[in-house]
Amino acid sequence: MTAQRQERNGSGAGAGFRPGIALIGLLAGLSSFAALAGFPTAAGAQTTERVIVNRYTGLAIEGYDPVAYFADARAELGRPNFEASQAGAVWRFRNESNRASFVAHPEIYGPQFGGYDPIDLARGVTYAGNPRFWLIVKQRLYLFGREQNRDAFAADPARLLRAAEARWPALEQGLAR
Secondary structure: OOOHHHHHHOOOOOOOHHHHHHHHHHHHHHHHHHHHHOOOOOOOEOOOOOOEOOOOOOOEEEHEEOOOHHHHOOOEEEEEEEEEEEEOEEEOOOOOHHHHHHOOOOOHHHOOOOOOOHHHHOOOOOEOEEEEEEEEOOEEEEEOOOOOHHHHHHHHHHHHHHHHHHHHHHHHEEEEE
């Protein structure tokens, strides 16, 4: 590269400001600031609790209404004015009726295995389920970490549930109380 091109590209000896490096540094600094300030980041879900809770908001299943999966057959975000505390988590609901149903029967409406992916439980690991990947099987809600896991579970739920249920007690003992 000629001296003139090096100077124009900023790659010559003594090159000063490098925009690419500066951008990476800025993003790293913002990410650290966001974590320290308590803003949600991609690592918001804890996987050491019996019920998966966002560590920044305290919300179970990222604020989705667990009753809506049954009543509306879809994942719907709950509202802050319809909340209930259960199992160390804050649950949100779309309306008072859904909140009342959950409070009366959390074992029915809450996600099974505390919201952990049953496919991963069957493999012996705890992995947080995603409230957008879900199935209701035998009137129970299951959350999955990946779409592929949901599809595999739908193909053979009985076998995979047996495997997850067999491993769950030991895995649950290792989770925080």
